[in-house]
Amino acid sequence: SPLNFDSKIIIVGAGTWGCSTALHLARRGYTSVAVLDPYPVPSPISAGNDLNKILELGSFAGDDEEERYVSNKLLEAATHGWLNDPVFKPFFHETGCILAATSEEARAHMNSRDGPSESDGWIPLKNKEDFMATMPKGVLTGDFPGWEGWWKKTGAGWVHARKSMESAAREAARLGVRFVTGEQVGQVTGLIYQDSDIKGAITADGTSHYADRTILCAGANAAALFDLKDQLRPTAWTLAHIKMTPEEAKLYKDLPVLFNIERGFFMEPDADNHELKMCDEHPGYCNWTLDGSTPFAKHQIPLESEARCRAFLREIMPHLADRPFSFARICWCADTPNRAFLISLHPEYPSLVLGVGGSGHGFCHIPAIGGFIADAMEDKLEKPLKQSFRWRPETAIGRDWKGLQGRFGPEGANRVMNFQDIKDGQWTRIGDSARELG
């Protein structure tokens, strides 16, 4: 049926992109939008339910001119939102960013054509002293063995992820979007196939939610709800928190993000609980089962990931390297074969809209991504965007499921790993008591 402002629209998934889409549709004047999710915002399994994320620093486009145009377009729109939209503005911290690498191969990647350069305002960092000078005395105390990098003081930084997602949902709800959440009433178990089209979604309580347009924004779980023809590879990364003292939190305030592309990254501790979040970097974990890579929730990380986190800390902040973690979890995202987003109408089911494929860099686009998803629904995406975001199963034929996809890890973890290889006793055991330490 032709689209109008009273069309019934269902969004499957109230995560990062679902909340953004809900907000943009409501702002455009759509009056009948509902979002289904097993959990109220912030969903514990949403990749966006996190203290912080990096505002994308460059393009992931390689040498392709059109992809470069698309990355810039996306980044411009996101940055505009972070700087101007009252829904998101309070959660952007323009503290700058440090990008670094250690091995020759990773350095070459970092310094490739789209990488940082002095003409773009980046300051080269050549040695330990250079790195130390980017933060107040006492923060960086390590030896930075083999590190080289770049520092950008403005136009980059971090965003408070959970708070910006909640803010988007709150504003969408205020504008009339209905959030239907709960493991029975909100969990989608399948789509409604009718008349060679998709006519809505079915939830665990057996309800059929009929809709004129169905927008799939279920993140890493989207592939379980609809056959995406191998275009999505659910992949998880690992994060951990360290509790800081109030004095440390003061010293660590307003730090630039520090990201070594083969070690990991950290940002300043959060203002509410003084927890410093870090991620160890690697090409990701899949969970290979007969159904493909299957996401599961876990508030622990493999001990090997803990060891990598601590090795990273030992290089930069050895004074924190042995402090217990107060929290850790695995966090699922989904990679397309080229890490470009998949935001498109479906060629065979005219009422289905796909908003998936965050590919590890989908959070920082929350201010604007819903607008692109709405454009896809209205079939008015600009040509290069439409081309980049298109349904492209031909690119996933014979997909290399172990592909590094442009990522690096330290020795031993410079590969896509498999959670099936992690035995029961090989996970952290962070309990509530650990939360009180520090």
Ligand code: FAD
């Ligand atoms: P999600 O936010 O995961 O949302 C999916 C939603 O679908 C969830 O709310 C879930 O509850 C819901 N859902 C699941 N199953 C169902 C169902 N059956 N029915 C209904 N709803 C369902 N990006 C950046 O830009 N910068 C970063 O620094 C960055 N760091 C990252 C670090 C880690 C550790 C990870 C894992 C990702 C990172 N990303 C980063 C990527 C970014 O977080 C994701 O690309 C983005 O959040 C994906 O958004 P999404 O809406 O597709 O998925």
